[in-house]
Amino acid sequence: MSKKIILIVSIVIVIAVIILGAIVLISKNAMTNLFVTSQPVVTLPDHSAEIAQDLQTAFTKATSTLGLSDKSLFMVNAYAGDETKPTDIAFAQDASTTGNQFYLASAIKPLLATAYIKILDIKDLDYKIPFKFADDGKILEGIAGDLYNKINNNYDEDVLLDLYILPFFKDYTSISREEILNILKTNPDIVNFNYTLTDVVKYTLGPSSNFGPTLIRSDLALKKGIDEEQASNLMEEYLNKMLTDKGYEGSLVVNKSTKSKALSTLNSAKFYEVEYLFDWFYKNEFKLNADAFSLMKESMREVGSDPVKFNRRHETKTIAKKVYGINPFHIDEKSGYIGFDYEAAPGLNKANGWDTLPAQEGKRIVFFDGCAFARIYLNNGKFVQYNFSIASPIYISTDPSYEELNPDYTQVKNKIFDSLEENIGAVLLKYKKDIASK
Secondary structure, X not given: OHHHHHHHHXXXXXXXXXXXXXXXXXHHHHHHHHHHHHOOOOOOOOOHHHHHHHHHHHHHHHHHOOOOOOOOEEEEEEEEEEOOOOOOOOHHHOHHHOOOEEEOHHHHHHHHHHHHHHHOOOOOOOOEEEOOOOOOOHHHHHHHHHHHHHHHHOOOOOHHHHHHOHHHHOOOOOOOHHHHHHHHHHOHHHHOOEEEHHHHXXXXXXXXXXXXXXXXXXXXXXXXXXXXXXXXXXXXXHHHHHHHOOOOOOOOEOOOOHHHHHHOOOOEEEHHHHHHHHHHHHOOOOOOOHHHHHHHHHHOOOOOOOOOOOOOOOOHHHHHHHHHOOOOXXXXXXXXXXXXXXXXXXXXXXXXXXXXXXXXXXXXXXXXXXXXXXXXXXXXXXXXXXXXXXXXXXXXXXXXXXXXXXXXXXXXXXXXHHHHXXXXXXXXXXXXXXXXXX
């Protein structure tokens, strides 16, 4: 009898445990469902189209109120996109963008780096780029002059020289150009020095080294057994083939190429063609190695800590830094500006009608050129691609100082910068909550 009672009690206990477990499980699922239903998926608002339009409006306002020469060229475009669903943008349908040849400044650097990597089929970021030059020795002489000015006068110099070559001269506080040139030619550590592709891409597209294009042009020439001009031709032909294969003119000119020398011009192209090249770059239609592609985009996210020193006041990412006080936002950009003499690029003068500018007594002409190709990423997964170019002739005094030190030039340059900061900055501030963090 006692055994039967024990068995019954055991069965009751087991059933009770099962029931209790079922109750707990049901309750848990109910709570989970309650929690999930109480936290609905948040759909972020999409202001991308408005941001694009507001940026175009801001640029037009910034440039049209400056009273610059009627020979000035202003070009702007902005569009919204989604990288999971790339949309083909018909830039060339805008007739106003098809007739002008713009100087590209630093905006050409990602395109040069892309062409260089593809022509040599480089896949390793540790690829070595030697400190050697395919020229008649003028480049090394120029480097010696830069190092002389840094060591003796503490002038600024190119970041790729400052970080990697200057340390070989750390024991000198005074030295002649001739001594520096001799060391550059004879010190085995310098003669055998190699940059990596990471070094060159990072500092060419980040702090914007002007020495970077020299390194890749020389390395391409050395690897192919050709001279600098032919190396420039290869990069120019590669980029223009991307354009002509898709039905465009292929107007891009690379500095030091045969076409550049014949036209007496600099890095230049029609604005809409560069828009296409950047659009294809971001879609990776160049089929860059994933590591190189990521490095290049990451490098274009960098910004100089001193915007004025690094000539970056007009860049979208620097304007964002000024507006927000910090720059944690996800903005990729390559841009730059230059001031050059009227006589420096007669090919551009003719292409843009500047060759008809009349002389003014006691004045000479320089050109302010600025351009930017910027991609602003948004929290909702979209982006706004914002591109602009400016070219304005400026009559300045015959003061022999470099353009940036000439009071007439500085006044106009700062007026352009200030107007861009004010108008574009207002848009960035308006949509601050929409812009994604890094």
